[in-house]
Amino acid sequence: QKEVEQNSGPLSVPEGAIASLNCTYSDRGSQSFFWYRQYSGKSPELIMFIYSNGDKEDGRFTAQLNKASQYVSLLIRDSQPSDSATYLCAVAGSARQLTFGSGTQLTVLP
């Protein structure tokens, strides 16, 4: 079992819709959870982080964490074509370094 698992996609949603990206992790001791966006040929960019169970909202982005289920998700409301990118889920455990999933490729169709 991979430490951090994501559906590779591709995920396609129409412009204005909600995009839902999911991630599961195996280390129950994980404390911090991150979502990075990576455009093709570019470096990862941090867009959300969450430490506690529940929801955290920032603009059009909402991160959701359920530690009991070892599940973290990212919702993007009112999706725009500029949101088309690969979204990487990352988890920090006791080792103090981030473990990344393989990413979900999102395409927002105009």
Add this chain to the structure above:
Amino acid sequence: NAGVMQNPRHLVRRRGQEARLRCSPMKGHSHVYWYRQLPEEGLKFMVYLQKENIIDESGMPKERFSAEFPKEGPSILRIQQVVRGDSAAYFCASSDGTGEKLLFGSGTQLSVL
């Protein structure tokens, strides 16, 4: 721009040569991480360093790869006797050590001919 600086942006080497990748962390950051990304794959952790110390090198291949972060100057990821399988994007990230929020550099694309 006080972000994470990596150079070179692109590096071409022939099999058997050495590759040196440099990373200067964001101003005020003293923690450096190196990650490798193969095409269509996620980021794989390689090594975590603080000034003059290797904190975690659990992701480094046992041979040919080494990393340092000297008291003065950038962090260096060194790959000796490169092989075609080393071709990848190598990203450096830095943090201030208070959390795990990492700021990434623009990466070095290594191509081994």
